Amino acid sequence: MRMNKSGGNLPSSVNIAPLRRVSPSRFFRMNCCRLREVLISNNNEKLLPSSPNMYFGITAHNFLQNVGRGNITKEDFDNEWLSSITVLERQMLGTREEYLVPFNKSLRGYELKKRLLFKEASELIEVVGGKYKSNNKTFPGLERWFETGDSIVGGYIDKLAFTDTGIEIIDYKTGSIFNNDTHEIKEEYKYQMLLYAALLYENLNEWPSALKVYGLNGVIHSIYYSKEECIKVLNKAKEMFYEINELILENNNFIELQKYLANPAPEHCQYCEFRPLCNSYWEKREQSPHLNWNHDIRGHFESLKTLGNGTLLLKVKSATSIFKVRGLNPNRHLISISEGSFFSIYNLLADTNDNCFREKLTTVIYTNQQDM
Secondary structure: OOOOOEEOOOOOOOOOOOOOOEOHHHHHHHHHOHHHHHHHHOOOOOOOOOOHHHHHHHHHHHHHHHHHOOOOOHHHHHHHHHHHHHHHHHHHOOOOOHHHOOHHHHOOOHHHHHHHHHHHHHHHHHHOOOEEEEOOEEEEOEEEEEEOOOOOEEEEEEEEEEEOOEEEEEEEOOOOOEOOOOOOEOHHHHHHHHHHHHHHHHHHOOOOOEEEEEOOOOOEEEOOOOHHHHHHHHHHHHHHHHHHHHHHHHOOOHHHHHHHHOOOOHHHHOOOOOHHHOHHHHHHHHHOOOOOOOOOEEEEEEEEEEOOOOOEEEEEEOOOOEEEEEEEOOOOEEOOOOOOOEEEEEOOEEOOOOOEEEOOOOOEEEOOOOOO
């Protein structure tokens, strides 16, 4: 099978069209950086690999959905999970994310995460059931779609639990639920649940009795809310929808559009797969080099050397520094050399000396500048 090596040129164009909807699960990220969400919503190809944690989370979420629907029994957990992971790994072969395969090697704590997932799935089998009747309609307790009357905000709610005190909204999370700095539930999860509450009210004319987030460790976390706060966030999502679409319709130049939609900051850009396309990202980090940015570099070719272990040492010169990147696997990267060649390199590991870096699993090299 042909390997899709890291390197080569950035795409000469991107797909940009007005948003069709705002998803509660992506509202917080859209609020952080509108550009990234516009690129995602228009199905642009990712230019950097995603974290193996993200792929595990998506696969685990789908697994729990199928368990809740009764499509997977407890006896089938191992076989069904293996089948899901195998399909995912096959899809990644021949892509720039091939080096994440197999997941049980690239994902730290894979076996523990899998055991916790199976534990959560077992508990889901025990409590699943129930339907709720309202206004002569029957609403299933799992995976129901809700949207506003104007279809601007909408998404699937993982589970509705119908109790004596009312409807509980439940969302399953496969990753970390708490912010490492504040030790509180992540803001993106809070906003997601507030939007779900507002959608429930708009559709059923009933506010939820509780908002709960379930972690893979079995711990349940409640999010307290006010009706006013939910309505405020819903209105904010609609305002953002109109603002973004107006900007898209007024600007047909992608580089110009970045000035209005991009919001570069270390915490916003850390996991963004579109950093290679974002001039605003590079401008901001060059203006604020003291901030805790990703280990990305760019500049012109200085030299390339094959080391004794067969890996490569690449030197790249910027306006202010010479960067050294060692340990590059020649089988992973397509490095086209000519006088004055331009390189941008992403997802590096910092070495012990200043301006020195090493390759890691998700390192990617591009050999041209954006020109759109």
